[in-house]
Amino acid sequence: MTDRPPAHQASSREAAGYPTALGASSREAITLLGHDLASEVMGEVGFGELAFWLATQRRPAPGEVRVFEAVLAALADHGFTPTAIVTRLTYLSAPDSVQGALAAGLLGGGSRFLGVTEDCGRFLHDVLATLDEPPADDAGWDALALEAVARPGRIPGLGHHVHKDGDPRTPRLMAIAAEEGLFGPHLSLLAAIGRVHPRVLGRTLPVNGAGACGAALADLGLPLELLRGFALLARTAGLIGQLAEELRRPVADDIFLSVDLNNRSVPPEPYGGPHG
Helix, strand or coil: CCCCCCHHHHHHHHHHCCCCCCEEECCCCEEECCEEHHHHHCCCCCHHHHHHHHHHCCCCCHHHHHHHHHHHHHHCCCCCCHHHHHHHHHHHHCCCCHHHHHHHHHHCCECCCEHHHHHHHHHHHHHHCCCCCCCCCHHHHHHHHHHHHCCCCCCCCECCCCCCCCCCHHHHHHHHHHHCCCCCHHHHHHHHHHHHHHHHHCCCCCECHHHHHHHHHHHCCCCHHHHHHHHHHHHHHHHHHHHHHHHHCCCHHHHHHHHHCCCCCCCCCCCCCCCC
16 A cells, blocks of 8 residues: 555645746647747747756846857867767767767766866855955955965866867957956956966966856856756767767777777786775
């Protein structure tokens, strides 16, 4: 026998329904965000604008769309990254499962790839949350940035394994945000961190594009909990491109064989536990 709510509770819950401001369907129409999907959204609203609208339930201004889509473009594809390689290899192994190949690549979005977008946005937000009001000038931002960089732990948004002398995405995204009047406190703090961190760390690291994207998304007022989701949204387009290229010019089998045919046997090395 299973525990079930009394009939009157079940009927009450059914009567209450499940409210949503997103998509809903009737026999005659589909509504999305309070608009008729067929006549008011399709062909009238771009995908970037719609993605922003879905996440915030407010229609973005044109400048917000431009910054948001610049972020999506910045994060879409960076060549043979681990996420791209695993997508191609999964498709090689299971060509009947495009969704599996895409999911495999997206599951690799973490602290080293793609996740930096969220990590940086959260880090900057935590620093800003300690203020009653943002600094009034660059000197104030630099002082705040020095305090932030001096915190123990890694500073998300600094460093890049390829662009050692500067990530080309960062100044472009900052310029677009400034042009649209959307260079807010998160980007201001990140820019200050870029200026002052050598004084604390003793070396100069580039402000990477993933971190700048996180700052820009936070300045747009997007939920911090979803910042990685927007990075994954962008990368989905890139992974579809990787699969499309794999169909035309396959390399996954070569990647697989280059490892499989070049492995070398070594003696077992027993794991000694966390202190061994």
